[in-house]
Amino acid sequence: GAVVSQHPSRVICKSGTSVKIECRSLDFQATTMFWYRQFPKQSLMLMATSNEGSKATYEQGVEKDKFLINHASLTLSTLTVTSAHPEDSSFYICSARDLGGTSGGAKSYNEQFFGPGTRLTVL
Amino acid sequence: QKEVEQNSGPLSVPEGAIASLNCTYSDRGSQSFFWYRQYSGKSPELIMFIYSNGDKEDGRFTAQLNKASQYVSLLIRDSQPSDSATYLCAVTKGRRALTFGSGTRLQVQP
Numbered sequence: 658g659a660v661v662s663q664h665p666s667r668v669i670c671k672s673g674t675s676v677k678i679e680c681r682s683l684d685f686q687a688t689t690m691f692w693y694r695q696f697p698k699q700s701l702m703l704m705a706t707s708n709e710g711s712k713a714t715y716e717q718g719v720e721k722d723k724f725l726i727n728h729a730s731l732t733l734s735t736l737t738v739t740s741a742h743p744e745d746s747s748f749y750i751c752s753a754r755d756l757g758g759t760s761g762g763a764k765s766y767n768e769q770f771f772g773p774g775t776r777l778t779v780l
Numbered sequence: 781q782k783e784v785e786q787n788s789g790p791l792s793v794p795e796g797a798i799a800s801l802n803c804t805y806s807d808r809g810s811q812s813f814f815w816y817r818q819y820s821g822k823s824p825e826l827i828m829f830i831y832s833n834g835d836k837e838d839g840r841f842t843a844q845l846n847k848a849s850q851y852v853s854l855l856i857r858d859s860q861p862s863d864s865a866t867y868l869c870a871v872t873k874g875r876r877a878l879t880f881g882s883g884t885r886l887q888v889q890p
Contacts, residue, residue: 691877700868700882701824750823754875768814769878771823 660684661753663772670741671780678736678775680751686731687753691769692724695748707734741779750774783807786869786881794889799856801884803869806850810871813845814878815854818866827867828854859888 660683670676680690688709693701705726706714713726725737734753738745752769785804793799801815812831816824828843830836830852836843842855852871856863866885870878 689875700880701878703877703879706877748821752878768826768829771825774823776821 659755659770661687661751661770661772663749663751663775665775666773667776667778669778669780672742673740675737675739676741676777678738678749678751678777680734680736680753680772682732682753682755682770685753685755687734687755688731689754690728690734691752691754692726692734692736693750693752695750695774701750704736738777741777743779746777746779748774748776782881783879784869784871784881786867786884788882789885790887791884792887792889793859795859795861797859797888799859799863799886799888801854801856801867801869801886803852803854803881804850805852805869805871805879807871807873808847808850810850810873812872813843813852814870814872815841815843815852816868816870816880817863818868818883820866824868856886859886861888861890864888 662681664679690707692704694704695701703716704719707726707728709728709731715721728734751772754769783806814829815827817827818824828841830843830845833845840857844853864887866883868883869881872878
């Protein structure tokens, strides 16, 4: 249990295009999902917290109009990078928290299950 | 001051030795502490979590927490080359998202 998938795993796009990344909790309901970004040799930086049925909460310095987050169901959150530029190239990772305990896989009540990540390269 | 601080390393230990990874945090109200392992190009995977002061053991791994000193550590006994990775310390409070340290790169020499 407690599997989180991301799609696509890797994407290369031209500058100015938009890219959508999907994050799915496969066997549990995730009322909260988190989006992180990781640049080479740096740690994970939280971009936003996505709550099902409500607006995402963005961290300071993250442009909400550039990084559109939608969490329309308990198993799916999407991140759309609009008008991507080379400086947006990064490793994007989502995570989900099973507060309801439906997965049976949580070792900790506050454990976050991470997706495999999406490598975005903007040319 | 960073919220979660780790020595970036690399920390190099011979195979079979004990690797000691350290982490300090600034928010005294932090409640939950996690250690993740991250291989290059992959997402983090949970190794240990700890809530209470003291030691917590799981196989070859021992997490140690000292809330008075705002310090959490991870010991890896009988280190193996497959343990070579970046180890991320993460803390949180309540239902907030995790705050990660910058990670310590561990190299286990065969």
